[in-house]
Amino acid sequence: MAWVWFHRFGSPPHFYRVAGRLTPWFAWPAALLCLGGLIGGLVLAPPDYQQGDGFRIIYVHAPAAWLSLMVYVVMASSAAVGLIWRMTVAHAVAASCAAIGASFTAVALATGMLWGRPMWGTYWEWDPRLTSELLLLFLYLGYMGLRNSIDDIGRADRASAVLAIVGVVNVPIIHYSVTWWNSLHQAPSVMKFGRPTMPAAMLVPLLLMLAGFTAYFVALLLLRSRGELLRRERNARWIAEALAATATG
Amino acid sequence: MLRFLAMGGYARYVWPCYVLTAAVVGLNVHWARSALRAAQAEARRRLASLKAAS
Numbered sequence: 571m572a573w574v575w576f577h578r579f580g581s582p583p584h585f586y587r588v589a590g591r592l593t594p595w596f597a598w599p600a601a602l603l604c605l606g607g608l609i610g611g612l613v614l615a616p617p618d619y620q621q622g623d624g625f626r627i628i629y630v631h632a633p634a635a636w637l638s639l640m641v642y643v644v645m646a647s648s649a650a651v652g653l654i655w656r657m658t659v660a661h662a663v664a665a666s667c668a669a670i671g672a673s674f675t676a677v678a679l680a681t682g683m684l685w686g687r688p689m690w691g692t693y694w695e696w697d698p699r700l701t702s703e704l705l706l707l708f709l710y711l712g713y714m715g716l717r718n719s720i721d722d723i724g725r726a727d728r729a730s731a732v733l734a735i736v737g738v739v740n741v742p743i744i745h746y747s748v749t750w751w752n753s754l755h756q757a758p759s760v761m762k763f764g765r766p767t768m769p770a771a772m773l774v775p776l777l778l779m780l781a782g783f784t785a786y787f788v789a790l791l792l793l794r795s796r797g798e799l800l801r802r803e804r805n806a807r808w809i810a811e812a813l814a815a816t817a818t819g
Numbered sequence: 820m821l822r823f824l825a826m827g828g829y830a831r832y833v834w835p836c837y838v839l840t841a842a843v844v845g846l847n848v849h850w851a852r853s854a855l856r857a858a859q860a861e862a863r864r865r866l867a868s869l870k871a872a873s
Contacts, residue, residue, distance in 0.1 A: 613823070623827035630840040669850070673843050681836040688832050786844065790851055797855035800862050809862050816859065 582799050583808035585659045587815070589792040596789035603782030610775030618772075627685040629775060633783035635678040638706060639741050641671035641787060645713070646738040649731035659795070661727040662802060664734060665717060666794035670787065672710035679703055682755075698747035699755040702740060709737040723802060 578584050611629035618625035645667035652660035682700065683693040694700065713730050720726035748755050768776070803809060826833040 617827055624829035624832060626833055627836045630836050670847055673847060677840055677843050680839055684832045684836050688829060790847055793851040793855055797858040800858035810866055813862055
């Protein structure tokens with residue numbers, strides 16, 4: 571059953587159609603979850619006993635950092651699927667992830683710097699967490715640069731897939747950097763074994779923002795992948811039917 | 820309201836984070852929609868030229 575689903579989703583016309591239908595089902599919940607998270611985080615959550623209202627940066631910094639890692643895992647997994655099964659849809663999904671991941675890695679770094687200045691007294695420190703996150707940004711940029719430097723799309727897919735798969739080793743390094751080494755960055759407060767260390771009034775808005783950003787990413791990825799698929803499958807017969815359906819629907 | 824905007828003295832750090840994140844969220848949506856529309860327009864042009872040629 572799972573294999574039937576896998577193969578059907580791997581068919582470009584099926585993916586294009588289903589992705590178009592699914593997008594609003596992720597976009598609207600994303601907007602509502604983020605709205606709830608923003609009200610909870612900016613208005614309802616009490617100030618932190620140490621960081622005061624400065625801690626409210628967490629409601630954009632943590633979701634951006636979460637996306638920077640999750641998008642990379644999705645990109646590397648899709649690239650691996652594309653490489654192993656030679657699946658156009660998987661390569662299109664991987665290629666669509668890169669710009670999203672790079673932009674949210676940049677947001678995670680920038681918001682982290684703005685949070686670091688009042689709390690640590692510096693915008694930047696060559697700390698394990700910050701340095702490995704910066705390396706992640708370079709991996710995304712390297713992936714995009716490699717794709718752009720190769721004209722043949724098949725070769726670009728294969729070469730960039732290898733880079734994405736090798737680079738995935740950086741993801742656990744980023745996550746565990748704060749526990750493996752001495753770091754200025756605080757230890758995980760949500761994604762850890764046992765109970766989270768935040769009170770519910772602070773934690774619930776953060777969970778809403780994390781869920782909202784995840785749903786937003788799925789909607790965005792579906793949207794980008796459809797465009798990427800149209801660009802790649804320019805000579806395919808299914809495009810005429812898909813465009814006719816778009817025009818009427 | 821002014822107290823809320825002041826963010827306990829951290830306004831110059833908190834609000835730029837929110838503005839930057841909102842801008843990147845919005846820009847990503849704009850880029851994705853523009854890319855899809857451009858790909859659809861290009862595909863329509865190709866189909867029209869193929870139809871005209873045949």
